Amino acid sequence: MTRPDDAAATVAAYLADHESRDLLRFITCGSVDDGKSTLIGRLLHDTRGLFEDQLSALEKDSRRHGTQGERIDYALLLDGLAAEREQGITIDVAYRFFSTARRKFIVADCPGHEQYTRNMATGASTADAAVVLVDARKGLLTQTRRHSYIVSLLGIRHVLLAVNKMDLVGYDQATFDAIAAEYRTLAASMGIEHVSAVPLSALEGDNLIERSPRMPWHAGETLLEFLERVPPGDADAGAGFRLSVQWVSRPHQDFRGFAGTVAAGTVRPGDEVVALPSGRRSRVARIVTADGDLAVAARGQAVTLTLADELDISRGDVIADAHDAPQVSDQFAAHLLWFDAQPLLPGRPYWLKIGAREVGASVTEIKHKVDVNTQEPLAAKHLEMNEVGVCNLYLDTPVPFEAYRDNRELGGFILIDRQTNATVGAGTIDFALRRAANIHWQHVDVDRAARARLKGQSPRCVWFTGLSGSGKSTIANLVEKRLHAMGRHTYILDGDNVRHGLNKDLGFTDEDRVENIRRVAEVAKLMTDAGLIVLVSFISPFRSERRLARSLFGPGEFVEVFVDTPLDVAESRDVKGLYAKARAGMIPNFTGIDSPYEVPEHAELVLRTLDVPPEALAEQVVQRLLEP
Template structure:
């Protein structure tokens, strides 16, 4: 029996059937991973075995298999997705291919995205609306650089569900140990990403093992087939039903008796009688009617397109946003955002671009590239521009205000695009992060003093006389590493030995700072940066006074550590990085911080829900999982003595 014999015929598509299809939950997912991991083959196999192909599609697939096929099988299922001629000739995916199918439980939209590094922008496009990411890994190759790159972008774009499909298990004889080893490698890498739900499935897309039906070759695997996972994974809590965001797309006035505001509800629910406020004008009113093509509704929710009318005649225009008075987005003209650069022409700071955000369009300039993210290693580095497929955090200035939410809370109002004003090319996709914390005391490295008549007081005690008095050279010993790597333990032991030898030193501990001078700071990337900035200012004062400062901080970001070094002085700062695997740090943790981070109670926790940039320029790296604290202290003292920074006489 052919696939079409099992499909409903046109005559059976009754209103009841259409209603049933409409009521089914929709799952949007992307396939990604390294080149030749079998993404297109897998999706083609899924469509074939799920009965989602018609007879004419099967006939076309047979013809294409004879012409372009690379398998000895009856069908080369990859050809269902690789639609471009270049793709078929090269055997790779270049464009994003979308396919639609339905099962008894769900409707699906699949985006087959490119694996090549040069098509990262296409992958980001496919991921922007996805609920789930299906990341493929070749069982014979394991986790590759491109696998990590795509996992990072998936995390960056706020996809909460990931299925790691270990494909080509037939090449390793369906060896359970190979599958489990790959899963452990991915778990270790993903521990620094913000992906709360990760599943694993072994399969062979070419042979069909565990694609639609469980395979007899993997009796040791009990979590069902890939299709079973896709049909049952819970996404109900992913949608934002709390924050009403209604961007006005069109002012609908067919005649003098009706004035409504049309658009799609980006998030949340709206009801007749609700009090609302229009941004950016701040005018308030109540919902009078919710009008649709099929009649008025008492309430509506995202993503329904509706026309609403208000009880009061207030000015509302395209690009305005209707929200609830007690739940508003930020209204900003200056913002920070991550940009995924999508143009052959590099980013030009100071150049005017069009910004399109929801239904609003304004002019925007990129004032500064704060840093660029290496998507292969997750490290941050200084950069003056961004090129094709590069990702960086940038400061932007807008001509008109926009109404924006943190992307992690609301993907619809937390994203935008930049468009070249001359060529009309989309040059970048942008994501807003940490916008709620931008009004708190965050980063102030470049702030100017608040006063125009300030003068520095110059000490009358020369630095040379302080060195003679204290019998020491003023230095700052910066200890960095993950929580649990041993920073405080080593700092305090180092302080004790230095004090016993007659040296004058002070310990600045990152946690102790939060009981006093940094008690107003949280744990976002910006607030961690500010905590270290304050410590660096104190360390500089201590060094200027002739004292030794021992500073123990997590300091997860390379650019922040570089700023601290510049502030204190490169000749005074000695950077000691304490390197310990996150598993060891977890075992040492008696405070419960790692457990709380796993539960989502602590956000932006390095090593769990945020990245840690391993330093490339540390003066000394100590493996604290292999060395005792006493050995670490002795190595630090030996380094300082050999460098002429410290004499223990």
Template sequence: QYTRNMATGASTADLAIILIDARKGVLTQTRRHSFIISQLKVENVIVAINKMDLVDFSQATFEAIVADYSAFAGEIGLGDVQFVPISALGGDNIFTASDNTDWYSGPTLMALLEATPADTANPDAPFRFPVQMVNRPSSDFRGFAGTIASGCVATGDKVIALPSGTTSAVKSIVSYDGDLDEAVTGQAITLVLEDEIDISRGDYLAQANDRPEVTDQFMAHLLWMSDEPMLPSRPYILKSNNKSITATITDLKYKINVNTMLQEASKSLALNELGVCNFFLGEPIVFEAYADNKQMGSFVLIDGLSNETVAMGMIDFGLRRADNIHWQSLDIDKQARARLKNQSPAVLWFTGLSGSGKSTIANIVEQRLYARRNHTVLLDGDNVRHGLNKDLGFTDTDRVENIRRIAETSKLMVDAGLIVISSFISPFIAERRMARDLMGDDEFIEIFIDASVEVCADRDPKGLYQKAKEGKIKNFTGIDSPYENPEQADIIIDSANVDPDKAADQIMLYLEENGYLSDADFQI
């Protein structure tokens, strides 16, 4: 919690005070907070070595801590660091110099604060303007409201709207105090353009001859701030300035050990850990590297289910891996393929514990559909791990990637006009929602095969529960790995009280009543 609160405050700070207990010296938390400050590009740092009264105002203790911290500060690139020995209890070196530290001739803490220059905007920075609102009080007025992130703008200036790339010129600058000839960083204004161009909240207006980058992939430093671990392949909501879009961490390059500053291989990040990650976005965003523009290079990640802010990030650079890749227009689409098969393509997504009966019921459903001459494919959790997902284990991270691959495969098969039967434990709500979001309207049918751990353990057709209880199998869903029950499944099968044939009848009836099947004779 302290690290999360510190990082939030430091993200907009011009100066940071690092407080060190003279008795304990430089701790892991000191290193972590200092490294975060360095990543957030806080230019001015004061190290206040407190509780000097408890070490008898020892000059040797002070100098040892200064040497230790200075070496670490050099490793992480902290620039202007000032040190001051203090005792907050007695007020030593807070406002006035202390007789207890006659060996210290430097300024007091307050003097250091007063001497630190305030951060001023660079007047030569290129113009950047994130659009917060389209202001249209009447048919005669259309302006774009927001706060200037950097640079300045004047009437007549050429600007470009991003990500669309449309250019125009500034017709007028409207403010609370009336029209302006020019405006600078930090001013809240409304820009009226010479041309009617399509601009929405979250878009940018920028200097036409010095534009920022636009990308749907980038690399960033990430500070994880949630008790729940970061899982690559899980979709999150990325919020940057006025833009909120879906984002997926495609690769955790490494995490950073704040004690040794070494890069360590990892599949996930835990609370307060820092790492470097690659991101893929649901749509392109306008950005600049955090080192060049803090506002345009920063973002937060939000868990879409809990709305918790789980991380903060600083963009390093864009990844240009998909610049020349575009959707190819095809004459035959999934609707045409589905009409040829006389059916509506869909994914029947079976979810539930191991032993709940998913594969058995899914197999019967496919037999019923085959008998009706429907075109199907059945993707089973065990079978795909022999091929497509043979490289994945059963950690939470690997489970998320397992379901991401299956969801994308299911989407391709839906595009082929098939009825896809996917039978996977798929324990997490977030990944099942991701799979649903990939499909079109009414193309995803979530089928919860509901059976308790006790019922599944009693069945235990593969002997897995017993092995898990004996510790021979790790990360087993229902034993030492969680299963999140669906909140709004389309079909719920109580497999403890409904036999597989009756369950298949229930699913077939749902498909028929909701128009997924042809008009051929239907019998249960």
């Protein structure tokens, strides 16, 4: 009979041994029906990673949903969604944990269909290695190339080519050798540094855990031997210390610490560090954890640092080695994978999250998109869902960063839609387009307030929006006449007039409409800085661009005026004949016909033009501007 003390010691020893094993994160990817879910399910089974109740449930599910007759269908361990079981495919990313005597593993089973490429990228973003499956009967397919490109883009340096279903080609060595040679050429063209290849049958268990007697010609390693050999998390080996601050800890007035997970390098009390983006320096006083102070902290450890000096550090700032610090910039060249059904349009504002920091951002230019099947650059003005582009980014606040190849946490980012808060893209920073420290605001002695006082008025931007023919320009003109008679200093920026000069290079595609509004909003901002009341009359059909314009102004300075005229009424006016041409297909992308108009949700004024004369509507605007 085992004594309680012996049992406790055995459990403690087991837990200590388990904690000491390192962790490898890897993904499986490839085309549809290459056998990814079957491979992982068989791997979990053969490494004894299943509990008895899980095995019992798997046997029951195999009889109900399986595709292997009376045999266990290992894919059902991963394909947990009802839609996946009905279609026999993987849709979501499925994560599973298992361990061996040498190492712990977290595996992500990624979907094979092109429409779920974004799910695959999510799984790859935290992986140390990738297992790319290929059906021995089919060889390399389009999705194999697509997934391999994303693996390369997301900095995975170790890839295992698993040529699966060798049982269906008679375990033929020539078939395996041809596929392996073709893939090595592909991987080299993508910059994937380390490629191994294993012939296997996930269904039969050949070369998964043990070498298969059916393929004596294979002298290389098994799948598990590869996984136990690959070094985990070596992307930033040798880098200086970096910690992205996730929380400023102030439990009482005598303690102020900066909590986060060490992203790279090591740190010790007494080390000189720099806080970014401020550039202020100090030394580490303590490394605090729940289990007491540490003498050293390394990559992956969650700690709280206290500093010798009182520095202004906030969530999202980076504490780094003072002698090997990251750069700070607000403009980048980056690779971007687009997730959203709505296309990426240059100039449209988004939130960008990098590390623990969230800032405003926009894509200023799409240099080109990448054909992920051939890696050829293609001209593009926008990005559709699952497309990859090389883009220039502008941030409204400088951030500390490193190239993604050097540090994933400080070089990877996501883009978030400002209206829905949905993640719409993910990217990797290549390099800075400029250092933020190189460009400064030039001080001027005559400021906005002084110019406004001289004119005796409060600067405003009055933004008239509505359909073509709604009456925007007519009302804006009447408002200016009334303000001019009152001695106010004004200027009208009219959509048609501006397109004769400043914006004459722009068309009417969605991309050009976004840039049209961006430029006009910047000009309107400069004019209000000059102390003017600016009347902007533009269709401006998209909420996101009107929101961008509003963001340039202070509280109360931006007055959005929605000139609400039904489409049939605006079309009946059609003094320029534009609607008739649009209906005839002569004017593409015409707002209200084949391009949408997004009605304002929070306009300061709504002018309904059906039964009210323009003069009365203009007076409503004037009275709104005269309010204190």
